[in-house]
Amino acid sequence: MKTEVQSTIVLSGERPEAQADLSEVAGYRLEQRIGVGGFGEVWRAVGPGGFVKAVKILFGNLSGLQAETELKALNRIRDVRHPFLLSIERIEVVRGQVIVVTELADGSLDQRFRELVASGRRGIPRDELIGYLRDAADALDFMYEQHGLQHLDIKPENIMLQGNHAKVGDYGLTKSITAEGHSMVNGFTPLYAPPELFEGRPSRASDQYSLAIVYQMMLTGTPPFNGRTAAQLTAQHLRAAPDLSVLHPSDRPAVARALSKNPQTRFASCRQFIDELARRRHSGVASGKSAGIPDVSGISKTTELKSSDAKLSAGPETLPVSEPLxxxxxxxxxxxxxxxxxxxxxxxxxxxxxxxxxxxxxxxxxxxxxxxxxxxxxxxxxxxxxxxxxxxxxxxxxxxxxxxxxxxxxxxxxxxxxxxxxxxxxxxxxxxxxxxxxxxxxxxxxxxxxxxxxxxxxxxxxxxxxxxxxxxxxxxxxxxxxxxxxxxxxxxxxxxxxxxxxxxxxxxxxxxxxxxxxxxxxxxxxxxxxxxxxxxxxxxxxxxxxxxxxxxxxxxxxxxxxxxxxxxxxxxxxxxxxxxxxxxxxxxxxxxxxxxxxxxxxxxxxxxxxxxxxxxxxxxxxxxxxxxxxxxxxxxxxxxxNRISSDSWTIANTESSRVASSLLQRWASMTMNQCPPESLGQITRDIQPILTEFHLTPEGAISLVPKLVNPERTRRLDDYSTSLVLRISENRQVDDVAARAAMLVSQDTASPQQYPNSIANILEEIRQELLKVLADVQGRVESQLREGIDSACRFGATDAVLNLLLRSIDVSLSATARQKADLQQAFTELCASIASNSDAGSAVPRTSVKGFCRQYTMLLVCQTASQCVSSHLKALREWLTKYRSERLDGVRRKALAMAEFLNRENSTPLDPSDNRVTLFDEYLLTGGKFRLSQFIGRDPRPQDASALASEAASFLLANSRDAGRPKNTGADQESRLAAARPHLQHVGGGHRILAVIPAEIPAEDWKKELKGEFGDCVTVCPCPHDSITIICEVEGIAxxxxxxxxxxxxxxxxxxxxxxxxxxxxxx
Amino acid sequence: MIMSRQNPPRPGDSAVRSALLAGESFWPSDPTSLQELGLTEPFLESLVCKLLRSSGNLSGRSIANELCLPFRMVETMMERLKNRRTVMHCGSASLNDYIFGLTDEGRRRAEQYHSECAYVGPAPVPLQDYIISVEAQAICDQPVRREELEDAFYNVSISVELMDMLGPAVNSASGLFLYGAPGNGKSTLARCLTNCFGQEIWIPHAVIDGRELITLFDPAYHQEVDAPDGNLAYDKRWLRVRRPTVIVGGELTLDSLEIRHDPTSNISEAPLQMKSNCGCLLIDDFGRQRVSPEQLLNRWIIPLENKHDYLTMSTGKKVQVPFQQLIIFSTNLDPADLVDEAFLRRIPYRIEVQDPDAAEFHRLFQIAAEKLGCSYQPETVDFVLETFYRKAERPMRRCHARDLLLQVRNYCLYNGLPFEMLPEHFEKIAECFFTKVPTRPLNASFEIAQQTCR
Known part of the structure; x- marks a missing residue:
């Protein structure tokens, strides 16, 4: 190393990235900056002989001892040679700056991930990813087993891709874990860092932890720890349990073990971890039944949704489907x-x-x-x-x-x-x-x-x-x-x-x-x-x-x-x-x-x-x-x-009309008394908001008057009363102020344009408002009634709704009447008091007139408003009564008519309390299509009745076949046929269909339908048997x-x- | 058998199943009832009383740990004992547990139990369960292949011919004679042979038959290891140990091959061959025992033939115990001189461990040098061979390389010299290493042995 330090080529610049003109470092021509990280920056460079290399220039000015320590660290890994480690070709210190020359990879795992995400995937497909991670694991295990080194900065950016393989690169932190007390001042990537690293004690399994996070992140795009800041992540790595919910359940145990807080409990090696993952290939069974099983369209859906699992779960698609024979x-x-x-x-x-x-x-x-x-x-x-x-x-x-x-x-x-x-x-x-x-x-x-x-x-x-x-x-x-x-x-x-x-x-x-x-x-x-x-x-x-x-x-x-x-x-x-x-x-x-x-x-x-x-x-x-x-x-x-009991088939076809008819009759005869108390309670609770919202309770109705005479209107009334005072005071001779006021008010009523704030105008507004409220309340009540008619209680529910409303309106009406009487009295007293004032002989003082006029107009408006509320309630009451007699009773009659239509052939109707009728009723409530409320507005047609009958037929069929089966599946004809397909599919062979049909049931229809479903391979065998049985036999399966x-x-x-x-x- | 609706499989059994499917040959299933435990209620109660008597007050969990019983069973038992006023609560322990102590009545009982049988420790397993476990873990279950043997001998210098002789002998899982001059590594071979059976086995701490308790686990021969998968439940009365290799030398007497009963404590100790079951029993220095070779060999005739042995309990009851092990007689005497043909017939494999040749001697030196940490000098070995062996017509022994080097090291250490393979060092130590102790001819020791027996 010493020789290399000495052989350093002295550069002119202090920091290479600051030198725009700097194009050559240690004999490498820098072409393009590939990345910048916490350590330094990486350049794509052309070296001697025209070979393209990656040149990493570490930040920070190193001198003497420091440079030597850093170089020692790098030198440690220079001796490590492995096919899946990015080979380091030169390490030099160029004027206090460490330059590392490595081979240049095609890209990194991170880039691959971004590419796939951009093309709409969740992440890297599992097989591909495991391939890369296996290479990385190989290299990491090699580093540890042969050299006692841990990489300590495993992240997608550091796993380079070349050809179909991955190479571990960027040995920024690499530490010999036997060496004592290394400071972790160098930055690592908190998202991927194992807990022990935060405590400065890397262990043999530190890289494995990071590798596990890389796996989840690259597969799903969601990391197991969701912290946003380094501090949050640190806390989570040290204490929180990883969130593995995005992973396939079969992957979770392996990843959880690799993410153990205690390094001792992780896998013995990275390789073992990846092997464990690879072994846990998701079975078709576990990743949704559609993978192995009948519905081919289901498979393609799965493939689209779970692109990462596509290769695994798509297995059965390639296997042959049976041919019709x-x-x-x-x-x-x-x-x-x-x-x-x-x-x-x-x-x-x-x-x-x-x-x-x-x-x-x-x-x-x-x-x-x-x-x-x-x-x-x-x-x-x-x-x-x-x-x-x-x-x-x-x-x-x-x-x-x-x-x-x-x-x-x-x-x-x-x-x-x-x-x-x-x-x-x-x-x-x-x-x-x-x-x-x-x-x-x-x-x-x-x-x-x-x-x-x-x-x-x-x-x-x-x-x-x-x-x-x-x-x-x-x-x-x-x-x-x-x-x-x-x-x-x-x-x-x-x-x-x-x-x-x-x-x-x-x-x-x-x-x-x-x-x-x-x-x-x-x-x-x-x-x-x-x-x-x-x-x-x-x-x-x-x-x-x-x-x-x-x-x-x-x-x-x-x-x-x-x-x-x-x-x-x-x-x-x-x-x-x-x-x-x-x-x-x-x-x-x-x-x-x-x-x-x-x-x-x-x-x-x-x-x-x-x-x-x-x-x-x-x-x-x-x-x-x-x-x-x-x-x-x-x-x-x-x-x-698949077996359809022929009894039930016959019953379904003959009895369906009777069941439907009985059900209709039963509905029509329902009254409020038949409602169970809990439904009534529910209805009361449903109605309560309507009552309060539309002031249909006594308190509500009373409070409606002050609401109608709102502050804005009060102000306008004040204006109006001021004009009244002026007009009354014009005539000095007037002694009967009350009569004068009354005259003026009625004058203004006749010409509404003259005084926009006149009592008449305001009252008109109030009337309009009430009309709007009436329309609203009608809409709400009607929808409530429709709901009621389609609920289990049918007409009982509507009766209950109506009764509740009417009762409340009646009470409110009497409350309004009392309010009106009170207002009336106040008004009379007011008039009497002003009269007594004028009886005293002297002219009424202007102030009293002013006070009188304000009170007069106010009381007059309130009185009339109360009158309006009362008639509003009466109108609603009338509408409700009419709705009941015309609409609801109409539906009742229509239901009866339909019942009669359906029952035209059978003179003996079923007992309405027949169990099947009850069950069918329940079935309609949960999964049926027939709605009684549709007849509120229109008359029934014969096909409406038939629709109910056919629904009853499929219900009876589904229900009789198997009591344990959910009632709303297998009801329609298609799935009834498809249910005959064997579960063991995609194993080749050829299939034939045998339909065993009791003699009394016409076979031709069945044959036609079966041909449509399975192809030309259908044999119909009339047979004295208690059911219609469809057999799909596949032969010649190896x-x-x-x-x-x-x-x-x-x-x-x-x-x-x-x-x-x-x-x-x-x-x- | 796909649907066991009414009887869902017990969790313990699924552990057994997973263990067996993972390649285990035996798995002690976690007991859920007294019946599965195979012990009686009074016995367990006496064990608890004795434990409290000797260890003082203990929490329910500690009792369960000490006795290696499931806590839930101890819990109900303690409740019962408390109702009978044998024990009392002395305080509460964590996790809904109590600390128990003996009442005066309990103490009296404990004394009585103690005088009946002094055993305190992990609960025993019934002898029948032990027998089944031995059958399941017998060494002859899986034949040993060449590769496994090579693995077992990886750090031993051994000729291919010898290995090829050993392999079939091991697979016979019966007796095996190793003979040859002393110091040629017969004991080492035997130890390595046990390794080739690989895998650990389960043994109980103690077994019980009727009222007779026999302790089996012996730390001298049984090295405890962890259970392979910590998540699988097992009966804690069983220990997982490496396959035992029991080596006995001249101290062997016929008594140590019988159940040894201690009349004061009323505890019996298992004989050697029971401790070495599922492993290897090496009778070293065969012929040097105080008991005559014939007597010793006769003792093995029935076990070797039938693969089971009959042991006599202190009560006089005879029990049949499996004899599933590789028994190796190692001797530096000629087997033909030791025993007659009738016996040799029963020990079909007789393998001679010969002296090494010069090349192997070199190899042995190389290995020893590596182990002891000095550089290997072939010239010096040649010198040693020439000076001390060829000239002195001394036979080479496998142990010599290591022993010579050790002495050289000690010599160097003492004299403050660097540890090197120098001829002069060897010259210095040779004098005392090859002392002229008068050595007897090969069969002389046999005569001496016979004389002592007489």
Missing amino acids: APVSSRDLNWTLKPTIFVGVGGLGCQTVLALQEKVRRSSGGEAVPSLQYLLVDSDDEVIREANRKGTDAQSGVRSVTLPLKSSHEYRKSASDHLSWLSRRWLFNIPKSGHVEGLRPLGRLAVISGLEDVRRQLRKSIEAATADSAMEQSRKLIPQPWQKDTVQIVIVGSVAGGTASGSLFDLIWLSRSIGTQDRMPNLNVGAVLLHGTAAGRSAADMHDANALCFLKELQYYTMSGLRGPSHSGGASFDRPVDDLWMVHFGDDLTTTDFTRGVDAVAEYLQLQAATPAGREMQAWKAAAKTTTIDQPEINVRTFGL VSSVVDSLSRLNPRVVELSERVHSRQDITW
Whole structure:
């Protein structure tokens, strides 16, 4: 260093920036000033050989020791070489000024941020930003790990960009953190400075703190600390908790940890922090459902709004959407119903099977169909116990096997059997609850230990289903062709749980082995894989990981030629499973959502196994088999299903008019007495402001007169009374002042132009004002009445409003009358007193005349004004009465007329207290479109009545389908169809639609609508069924694309899924 | 199993699940009930009384800390004891807690409890739980691969051939004989071998079977470490320690391989092999023990065969305890002379640690020089080799490099000379380093051992 100090080229100027003509420093030709900071300024310069460099000239005149210290600091980092550190090429002291020459970057992170903000973004896209910060973190960790240095001034301006990489530049503060007691006099940037820096104690994790602020700032444009001054920021850095609300929830923990006040609790390195951020890629689920799910327009919206997340959440867009497939004719198909055993595994699987059993039983008149048998297998006896409590037993076709986990200690005796495939980790950590708790290996352990029980029960079920008597009975109950040469086993279970996901394949092999051992060549094994994640991130991750892991195992198990496990007899099958469905219920589900999903799957299975709709499904399967015969990988199917109970459909169409009509009648008959007290209270509270504002209370009405005779008018009256006094005094002979005044006043009334301040003019003004008030009050009252008529109380509310108003007006009127009488008396007394004055003989003194005139005019005006108020109130009263009799009663009549119009076909109207009517009434209040107030002004047309009826129809439909569903969704036809789309989308394949419609409902309309929604792939199957069911089945989905889709939607779980494999003896 | 509506998962279990999914092989779940604790109410009460007797008045939280029990369980227990007038409130502590002290009645009881069993300290775990934990954390769960072994031996000079012999032996997780001349680093090898199992394990402070309490945690062998994730709940009665390496030398007797019962305090101490479970037990200087090699080896036959050991309690009850560890016999005697074939069959791996050759000797000097902080001079090593080994026909030992250099350092320090590898220094110290103590032939010590046994 010494040599360099000595080799300094002496410059002429003191401060370079002051030298306009100075164009060269230390051999570098300065071209353009790039920036000025607290330390100095940076120039773009051309150095020897024409290389473009950045030259930084530090402010401040350094001499001797000081220069040497500064240079020592800079020298420290000169030795630090790293690809992501802006390399320093020269450090010199030029006449007391430190010159640092570095390579020139393309720009800084700050510039990039500004560019993007200018183009309307929130900040730098997350992936890009993390890329830059990863580079910076690399460099910073290197600085610390190799040289024990902290940068201490990490901010967007100091992170330079070059190509696609970032380089950390501007080592202004760089300190060796092992060195003791460095003063922090040099300025750092308070917005990004870690708390320990304010206390002069930088630590190993100081840069990490700044990096975290840079991350939030560049991603969102909002810093975690909002202080405006350095003092505020200092206080916040030291004490306040950072505001991370603008960040995506999954980012917050990592950023919060990096922003810990205590450096010890931050990440071990910057790199670790960035890795943590990168790992927390936002899943599509978390960043709004629209990302993964049906609505394509929703995705594009998200993309626009959250540009920074665009790359991440847009994943599913690029995956293929299913194509419509041409309908397949089932005419030539040799189709029969087959004896089927439904095996429910795990909680959700058992629920599905039980729901199916209930459906079949109900559709066959409450009798169990003996050729359909059900077997429940679960490690947790909750669902099975519930089923047994409800009285399902072998008689009704339901058998069950409960396979609880034993304690680790019990398994220890036979540990070696299990340890061949199960890790010690699972075998010796069995939860004390004895439940599988969603862990696949434990699920398999539970089932494997009781596999012989399952085999026994499954055999019994097969025997029961294929017995001749059972076939006979089944034919009777479901009059369709039945054949027992093929037996179906359908295994239903949730791949997101533990039990089913871990053991499904063992059960499939078990079924296969039964087929071989019992010589059943036509054993058809199918599996329905259910998936859905519950609310809560860790639970959802676990579910996704389980499903992902299952699918990976599925890919392995379905490789052709693979031999089954020893318990299946070690046989090899080309295809262990003939039919495979995977149904995704959705994410973030509640218990009700699960129940709905279970119901849909049960419905599908029922249609397939016990109705003629199975023929169509079979035809599809046959068509799929011929087209994809030599596919190496197994395909899955998925389906969505929406069910509209045909009862409710009929009811909706026939009953809607009756409901609407009854509702109208009910409305028309409503009176104030039917209003609940709290509504009346509310009405009173609503009316109160009108009463006070428009002086409709007794006090208000009385106070109205002084308000009308306001100071301005009083002054004008004074003027007028002065003119009166003059005119009275003109005639000296006058003795009856009162009569004279009266005469003059009435004279002036006749010619209003002569005296603009005359009593008559003023009174006219008052009258006009009152008319305006009347119009206002009418408007207000009318809107109140309209509101009332559309409220729950309908005519009761309007009655209440009117009654309240009328009562108040009546009271006010009597108060006004009293006021008027008082004024009258005062006036009479005044006249009498002036008369008595003149009776005394002498002329009335001028002063008394003056006083008299003032009082006279005032009293006269007040008296008349009071009269006006009174008639104003009377007019309002009259208007209200008329409004009631003409308008409101008119609406009442119109409603009745409409009710009659709607009820023209049905002679028996519904009881107005019918529950549906009440519910429909409530529905209209919250989400309906029909408004009674529209008929205040106009007469109803027939379509108005029909509109109400159709609203009633959709309400009834929505309401009958599912009581738990919000009443105002799914009401309209479009979403009713779209609800049939399967949740598992964007995984390719082709879809077909099957509409199962009861014979009595015309199918053509439905077919047309369905074609419009789904394309030309619709088959309509008339079927004796209790509902209209729309099934959208997607076939030919490659398992790998489901795996892709799951891992792209929730990348966090990929690693997790590696840990939950059901067996450790297989290299997946 | 996706829906556990009525029984939402307990928080403790989710901690276990996360820990296991994060790669832990065992996780003691935080107990929520006496049943999960596996201890009886009277036992816990006696523990509390004894604690108050020995430590004076304590707040509820301190009691919970001392006994390593969840505070909520201690809280209800203290309430019960107070109602029974065994303890009383002596003041209030922060966070809705009290300071408890013994009543006269309580003191009387505590004395009685103390005479029954003097143990005061963290609550024990049931023996069954301990057994499961050993099974879960056994070393044979994950096979050791070459890279892991290389990592474990990163700072030791070891030949590739030796390492390739050690690897499979370690994976067998049974017995292993290390033999060779003394001073060749057999003990160091054994210590490094434990490292290659990596990972820490959970052990309880003490275990209990019936009324018999056995203390297990021994700071001499168990080095405590922090739990990996501070946020996950665990049973505080368990400690996380590095995998233990228990080294015993000539002092080993058969007694120390049995539960040692102290009749006055009624506390038993776990035998060595129980302390070294899930780790490594090194019997150093095998053959020099007061007990004959046959007797000592016979003691291991059943455990090595069955992977469990039978221990006799003070009550006479025999319990089966897992024997999950790598047992290493290190000897400078020829194993063939020590034991018969029947036993060698049970210890399938016998590895000889040979003397280093000249090149390795150089390397050892280099490593030692680096460690001690002097510059490495190959010429001097050549001189040493020539003068003290080849001429004197003295065998080279691995420890010599370090020991010689240490003596040189001490010599330099004493004489105020700079610490350098100079031949003259070595000449000065050699005299005393290579003193002519009459050394016996290899199997002479064996004869002596046999004589002592007789």
